[in-house]
Amino acid sequence: GAVVSQHPSRVICKSGTSVKIECRSLDFQATTxxxxxxxxKQSLMLMxxxxxxxxxxxxxxxxxxxxxxxxxxxxxxTLTVTSAHPEDSSFYICSARSGGANEKLFFGSGTxxxxx
Amino acid sequence: xxxxxxxxxxxxxxxxxxxxxxxxxSSSVSVYLxxxxxxxxxxxxxxxxxLSGSTLVKGINGFEAEFNxxxxxxxxxxxxxxxxxxxxxxxxxxxxxxxxxxxxxxxKGTRLSVIA
Numbered sequence: 108g109a110v111v112s113q114h115p116s117r118v119i120c121k122s123g124t125s126v127k128i129e130c131r132s133l134d135f136q137a138t139t140x141x142x143x144x145x146x147x148k149q150s151l152m153l154m155x156x157x158x159x160x161x162x163x164x165x166x167x168x169x170x171x172x173x174x175x176x177x178x179x180x181x182x183x184x185t186l187t188v189t190s191a192h193p194e195d196s197s198f199y200i201c202s203a204r205s206g207g208a209n210e211k212l213f214f215g216s217g218t219x220x221x222x223x
Numbered sequence: 224x225x226x227x228x229x230x231x232x233x234x235x236x237x238x239x240x241x242x243x244x245x246x247x248x249s250s251s252v253s254v255y256l257x258x259x260x261x262x263x264x265x266x267x268x269x270x271x272x273x274l275s276g277s278t279l280v281k282g283i284n285g286f287e288a289e290f291n292x293x294x295x296x297x298x299x300x301x302x303x304x305x306x307x308x309x310x311x312x313x314x315x316x317x318x319x320x321x322x323x324x325x326x327x328x329x330x331k332g333t334r335l336s337v338i339a
Contacts, residue, residue, distance in 0.1 A: 113266070116264070150330050150332065152329075153328075156326060202267075212269070213266070214266035214267035214268075216266040217266065
């Protein structure tokens, strides 16, 4: 079946640095990708919807300048957490939508970000 | 807006026993309902979905769920669980068929622990 690769799976960084998370659709073209954030014992919260070749649509309360999303190709979307703070520590997960008559939604394995 | 409530954060159950994971939703419009499973260190995998038609939906790995519009529920069941079913289960709702830019709204998840 279709696979979405998310990298890295785990990252530890110092406060003030930037971290880039990649989400790749390995065997299909994804015109739309979604980025979610999950706090411990909480549900996945949608951060933004990423469309190839256009600006991402952010959910209310999500800082655009802090969480930079780039969807430069049909198989790659990136989330960059800029000037990371400890409160940005969380589990980030992407999903990619395959098009066509039998479209489906596939999820990456997630990235655990820890900001010290 | 849609919302999803998973009433149990953790469900321990003995191997070969039946299990029910509860999910209730709220929405002012017609919805489509999903159950996803997340095994350790893996992405979310679709178990089953309800779009229309029969209210009893059968999914992979022997799971099934029943859509009950009057009770706004979509509980997940399995008559006999295996150790390998130990995972986190997420109920989700969408206004659309995962088409366009319609994302999913997730519940907080239920941790199913199967005990030998």
